[in-house]
Amino acid sequence: MDISALHVLAPLFWRAPSAHNTQPWRLDYRDEEVHVGWDHADTLPAADPTGRDLRLSLGAFVETCLIVAADLGLPIEYVPDHCVEDRRVGWLRLSPHGYRSPFTAAQVQGRRTHRGRFSAGPDADTVAALDAVARQAGGEVRVVPDRDRLAGLLTTADRHLYAEPAVVRELRGWLRLTPAHPRYPADGLTDRCLELSPVEATGLRAALAAYPVLRPLGLPRLLAAAAGDPLALGGTVIVLVGPAGLDDAAQVEFGRVLMRTWLTLHAAGLAAHPLSQLIDAPATRAALGSALDGRRSGCCTSPGWAGRSARRPARRAGSAAPAMPARDQHGAAADPAGPIEVDRFRTVELPTAPSLLSDALHRTVISSRPPAGIAHPTEGGSTPGGCSTVEGEWGSMCR
Ligand SMILES: Cc1cc2nc3c(=O)[nH]c(=O)nc-3n(C[C@H](O)[C@H](O)[C@H](O)COP(=O)(O)O)c2cc1C
Numbered sequence: 001m002d003i004s005a006l007h008v009l010a011p012l013f014w015r016a017p018s019a020h021n022t023q024p025w026r027l028d029y030r031d032e033e034v035h036v037g038w039d040h041a042d043t044l045p046a047a048d049p050t051g052r053d054l055r056l057s058l059g060a061f062v063e064t065c066l067i068v069a070a071d072l073g074l075p076i077e078y079v080p081d082h083c084v085e086d087r088r089v090g091w092l093r094l095s096p097h098g099y100r101s102p103f104t105a106a107q108v109q110g111r112r113t114h115r116g117r118f119s120a121g122p123d124a125d126t127v128a129a130l131d132a133v134a135r136q137a138g139g140e141v142r143v144v145p146d147r148d149r150l151a152g153l154l155t156t157a158d159r160h161l162y163a164e165p166a167v168v169r170e171l172r173g174w175l176r177l178t179p180a181h182p183r184y185p186a187d188g189l190t191d192r193c194l195e196l197s198p199v200e201a202t203g204l205r206a207a208l209a210a211y212p213v214l215r216p217l218g219l220p221r222l223l224a225a226a227a228g229d230p231l232a233l234g235g236t237v238i239v240l241v242g243p244a245g246l247d248d249a250a251q252v253e254f255g256r257v258l259m260r261t262w263l264t265l266h267a268a269g270l271a272a273h274p275l276s277q278l279i280d281a282p283a284t285r286a287a288l289g290s291a292l293d294g295r296r297s298g299c300c301t302s303p304g305w306a307g308r309s310a311r312r313p314a315r316r317a318g319s320a321a322p323a324m325p326a327r328d329q330h331g332a333a334a335d336p337a338g339p340i341e342v343d344r345f346r347t348v349e350l351p352t353a354p355s356l357l358s359d360a361l362h363r364t365v366i367s368s369r370p371p372a373g374i375a376h377p378t379e380g381g382s383t384p385g386g387c388s389t390v391e392g393e394w395g396s397m398c399r
Pocket of ligand 1: 053060188
């Protein structure tokens, strides 16, 4: 068994969520272990000056790697070893026991942010299940009680965001509002994943291009208004509250908790839309804290059923995702012998270490984004699930 076998799973590891979809993680393969680090070029110094979202994203990535490898039969463990100088959070290495998780690679592949309409929120059992996940790490999950107040906070937070030229410049750098953008299939926020119509995408591009001129004339207010009220799209706002005083390494660990809660939502048929701006703006962060009885660590989400499936966002390693064995309702492989179509574009043989993977992976279908103009087979369907998340110093928030 060789740690380099992880290479073949990278496209699934890359399904992890990251703020602005920067995919900041890097895997550095050594003889016996893989260094999990990050690239400064993919951080958000303006929007995320404390590095909170970076660390949460890296934690979500670590958890994703562990879940995928465990589900596909590669026993690995994670050893935290946070070192800012070396831009490293820890190591992945082979372990006789591997990782135990109730989640599957298929769930990792299927989870995505949903920024559209939600038809209902989570039931009490789902909130209790989320709370149980958070409590294992010393946190908790809370439903935000005052929806009207929250809507006002969101508007304030959006205005704060759009008033900062450096934040807007950075956001603009990660927006891919037309398929002609050279990085459209690779990373960042596309018009599709933001659920923008062609007219809205063109309008946003024009407004952001004119930002330096129009900012003194009130453009931040207009942009905040144009962002609309995501709470009006349904769902319930919940907050994942983390333990107080998390240091950097603990924030990475909390990113793992965030990923587990997000997958718990996904497993319940719900999706999420992070609303980090609520905890990025000092005023709204404080107001939210008081709405949560003064708690200072957390993350907020409003799970619900989405009216239609969310758009699959771009990934650098997303053009070649190994397919997972189909699963029956109890999580058992439903058809371990045949090739499983995730998307139906290319079939390949896995190049390395087939003995590490299940038989179902010997022949596999590679997922890739269709060329422009060809509808994505998983988009526009009626798959239920919807919630939104916001990451914060307290943790993250979701609506
Ligand atoms: C720490 C963190 C913070 C995020 N903050 C926001 C946010 O404020 N607003 C938003 O729309 N999405 C936010 N997201 C969602 C990302 O934009 C999303 O994960 C990324 O674009 C990849 O898309 P996917 O989740 O559909 O795979 C956040 C994600 C993470 C991990």
